[in-house]
Amino acid sequence: MNIALEFFVVTFKVLWAFVVAAAKWLMRPKEKSVAGQVCLITGAGSGLGRLFALEFARRRARLVLWDINTQSNEETAGMVRHIYREISEEAAAAAAAAQQAGHGEEVLPHFNLQVHAYTCDVSKRENVYTTAERVRKEVGEVSVLVNNAGVVSGHHLLECPDELIERTMMVNCHAHFWTTKAFLPKMLELNHGHIVTVASSLGLFSTAGVEDYCASKFGVVGFHESLSHELKAAEKDGIKTTLVCPYLVDTGMFRGCRIRKEIEPFLPPLKPDYCVKQAMRAILTDQPMICTPRLMYMVTFMKSILPFEAVVCMYRFLGADKCMYPFIAQRKQATNNNEAKNGI
Numbered sequence: 001m002n003i004a005l006e007f008f009v010v011t012f013k014v015l016w017a018f019v020v021a022a023a024k025w026l027m028r029p030k031e032k033s034v035a036g037q038v039c040l041i042t043g044a045g046s047g048l049g050r051l052f053a054l055e056f057a058r059r060r061a062r063l064v065l066w067d068i069n070t071q072s073n074e075e076t077a078g079m080v081r082h083i084y085r086e087i088s089e090e091a092a093a094a095a096a097a098a099q100q101a102g103h104g105e106e107v108l109p110h111f112n113l114q115v116h117a118y119t120c121d122v123s124k125r126e127n128v129y130t131t132a133e134r135v136r137k138e139v140g141e142v143s144v145l146v147n148n149a150g151v152v153s154g155h156h157l158l159e160c161p162d163e164l165i166e167r168t169m170m171v172n173c174h175a176h177f178w179t180t181k182a183f184l185p186k187m188l189e190l191n192h193g194h195i196v197t198v199a200s201s202l203g204l205f206s207t208a209g210v211e212d213y214c215a216s217k218f219g220v221v222g223f224h225e226s227l228s229h230e231l232k233a234a235e236k237d238g239i240k241t242t243l244v245c246p247y248l249v250d251t252g253m254f255r256g257c258r259i260r261k262e263i264e265p266f267l268p269p270l271k272p273d274y275c276v277k278q279a280m281r282a283i284l285t286d287q288p289m290i291c292t293p294r295l296m297y298m299v300t301f302m303k304s305i306l307p308f309e310a311v312v313c314m315y316r317f318l319g320a321d322k323c324m325y326p327f328i329a330q331r332k333q334a335t336n337n338n339e340a341k342n343g344i
Helices: 003-026 047-058 070-101 125-138 162-190 211-233 272-284 295-305 308-318 325-341
Strands: 038-042 062-067 115-119 144-147 193-198 239-246 289-292
Touching: 038 047, 038 162, 047 062, 047 070, 047 144, 047 272, 062 070, 070 115, 115 125, 125 162, 144 162, 162 193, 162 211, 162 239, 193 211, 193 272, 211 239, 239 272, 272 289, 289 295, 295 308
Parallel strands: 038 062, 038 144, 062 115, 144 193, 193 239, 239 289
Antiparallel strands: none
């Protein structure tokens, strides 16, 4: 094709992409069904991972839960089983009512709803591969992979033990490589699947005091974007990807983090339920990326075009330059208290 003509076609496609995006913004797309599909969630024992599990369970997906904490993971599994029982009871009641009324109404198909909990340390590559093989044998092939597991060290760079830095990188970033390598081949074979990367707004812009966490989240954002491009290049349009980048979520992970008190009422920590519901909407409508709240899109854009010193001025005005310092101080105090309690 002539390069001038091709440039015209590309320009049209870019403008059309804006039109489609605007239409999706104004008219909510229909959510796809995940009923009966195997959905694997890492870090399912607490926080956002647990809430993701409950949301997928309500949509009748078959759940595979991974977490390093066996007890908390089993607690999540118990909550999922409770939802499954409610779904089964409602389906049975609907079927009985339809039969009694003599109506030939179609009843939603009943899937063999089960939840499987596995103890897995996603920072260990061989543990991931071994557990993934168990999942394939005991449950089946994974259709939806939610890479959610995450940790934070809570130390300034020069005070942070090397082992904690390595663990942050392995859990928050490297684990995504291992889980994706474990489950992507079958998705490619079937040209069907969905990979969800739960990152953070700190994977799009950074702040002081959490160098290891920001590096891990920037890394996983890069991994996700490159993977998305690779799937497009391979023309595997049946495999969807969604990048989730929330602002500070009130799960206790960053307890004590504070921005300027006058600004905080306008930008409070996100409620976990709200964050997950927004992410679920994005996943079920095949949205490539979701930043919550929407203000994060503007912050990311401004960071890309403004001089660094201008960004620093904005950070200082918002109180975002040292927002992690109270959190780090609390972590340090808690560590000192534990050491004193244990007589160290």
